[in-house]
Amino acid sequence: MDRRSFLATATVSLLAPAGYSRTSRALNSDPFTLGVASGDPSTDGFVLWTRLALDPLGGDGRGGMPSHDVPVDWQIAADERFTKIVRSGTATARPAAAHSVHVEVRGLDPGRDYFYRFRSQGRVSPAGRTRTTPVGARPLSFAVAACAHYEHGYYTAYRRLAEEEPELVVFLGDYMYEYGPRGYTALAGQVRTHTPGKCVTLADYRLRHAQYKSDPDLQLAHATAPWLVAFDDHEVENNWAGPVSSTGAPAFDRRRADAFRAYYENMPLRRASVRGAALRVNRRVSWGSLARFHLLDTRQFRDDQACRDGVRAGCDERLDTGRTLLGAAQWRWLEEGLRGSTTRWNLLGQQIMMAHRDFKAGPGREVNMDSWDGYAAERTRLLGSLAATANPVVLTGDAHMHHLSDLKADFDDPGSPVIAKELVTSSIASDGDGYRDHRRIAEALSENRHISYIDQRRGYITAKLTHDDLSVAFRTLEYVSRRGARARTAHRLTIPATPEPRT
Structure with missing residues (x-):
């Protein structure tokens, strides 16, 4: 899959392998309505972001989310199909932070592309592409x-x-x-x-x-x-x-x-x-x-x-x-x-x-x-x-x-x-x-x-x-x-x- 194909796939929020079900008994709609993002790259990592929102325009600014913590799994892969998982973990989306998640990743290789996504209550986020910074003078x-x-x-x-x-x-x-x-x-x-x-x-x-x-x-x-x-x-x-x-x-x-x-x-x-x-x-x-x-x-x-x-x-x-x-x-x-x-x-x-x-x-x-x-x-x-x-x-x-x-x-x-x-x-x-x-x-x-x-x-x-x-x-x-x-x-x-x- 080339980069342009990845963009097309990411747009429609696919890239969910076997075992990542899109059905859930806990949530009756998609919590990843605000997408995903990454930022502030370093030679061995970056920040991964998402924010859970069942109803993004809910009038109280809480995105229609329940008033309790929600666990959010995250994965980083070396390939866009997530067959080579290199890091994974679980973060907590808290009501006090509008159910946002900031994962600061470390320990990765410098100067290369990675792919990431989140899962919560059986639902999977869109996939994102990010990268670490190089060591040398790469363009x-x-x-x-x-x-x-x-x-x-x-x-x-x-x-x-x-x-x-x-x-x-x-x-x-x-x-x-x-x-x-x-x-x-x-x-x-x-x-x-x-x-x-x-x-x-x-x-x-x-x-x-x-x-x-x-x-x-x-x-x-x-x-x-x-x-x-x-x-x-x-x-x-x-x-x-x-x-x-x-x-x-x-x-x-x-x-x-x-x-x-x-x-x-x-x-x-x-x-x-x-x-x-x-x-x-x-x-x-x-x-x-x-x-x-x-x-x-x-x-x-x-x-x-x-x-x-x-x-x-x-x-x-x-x-x-x-x-x-x-x-x-x-x-x-x-x-x-x-x-x-x-x-x-x-x-x-x-x-x-x-x-x-x-x-x-x-x-x-x-x-x-x-x-x-x-x-x-x-x-x-x-x-x-x-x-x-x-x-x-x-x-x-x-x-x-x-x-x-x-x-x-x-x-x-x-x-x-x-x-x-x-x-x-x-x-x-x-x-x-x-x-x-x-x-x-x-x-x-x-x-x-x-x-x-x-x-x-x-x-x-x-x-x-x-x-x-x-x-x-x-x-x-x-x-x-x-x-x-x-x-x-x-x-x-x-x-x-x-x-x-x-x-």
Whole structure:
């Protein structure tokens, strides 16, 4: 069975050998309605995830599950037909964790594919494919995605991403949106409908995650490869900043803690990411000696946005040298990781646009206070660190548009040396079908000479990383307001490796 045949089989949730009955006296329906996932691979393992839900849209957020523990068996095989079982065990799905399961597997061989599945009460989950990271400098194919507003369109982009069979998926935030029905339809209209109400309570967030996870295209993308995930703002609330609610919502600390809890329950994250009421998503994952992914948290530790947030002109506050986006502890962690990295490439996975972007046509400038433009001094320090790092590349979400940018110490100086490329992925569904307005794009490129490509259509990025270069394809879909769009390559580039870090 080749990879494409596996994808087709995984889609319909088969691969159940003799002895794994699909009937059960204990459960009268399938508990694996939210699919399976894996994440955070290492040289000898990864995290396996599932969450039991008999009724994913049950109004209390518990998925229609009983209020007691449920044992869940898991298996890992060296082959897609599960004739060579290499690891197995039993986990416990508990009501307090919304019957989610996180299995942290160790002791496997490096640099190879594995297949996994779960069984509970006689019922079998879909099968997933995952992999361990290599020891050496083996090439890596990966995809970058972000921003999947459920109401704005179908998840065809997830399916097309899965069909390209990446070895790793990097997801950079806005996995789900907290708005109530029609709470945000400015550019997109409404294709599908959110669960009732805005997400405020733990039950609300659990229910919304279950709705998103019920989508078969998203389930296929999770079953195809391990994911590296990090949240942005909408997993909690639009444009929140550290302890500050963007809407002045009461008891925001409790709401944020509940949102984090639901996020962990629905993601293939390691248990070490849970830090009381906080959730740590800044972490490093290496792909052998070839690359190190430095995943950042650009929400939890930032100062509040300058000048009342939004796109603003003439905001001197954003230039304050004391303003922080990463926070002191994460800054030290990142600096240590960049200095200590011995890999050929260093990839920063983060949520908001790092390059300067002037939104105003003509004289003057207007910039987005929620992006790195609102924290300009810290960006300058970070770019200085990247200049001394081996082959840095910045991967970004949030913008709902593809961007290809040169990151410079001085964005106003055409002669300023390029420190790194920034690859900004468009959205999976957010803002609907999008557009290819050549006049508006030309105007934006004229105002921002360090940006060479912009595309507002939906899509994702695929990349092939080797010792010598990074080959990138910006993939776009013509529509998501109905199903069936094909993915096409709208722009390509190759980033050559440099022999030594710049100093």
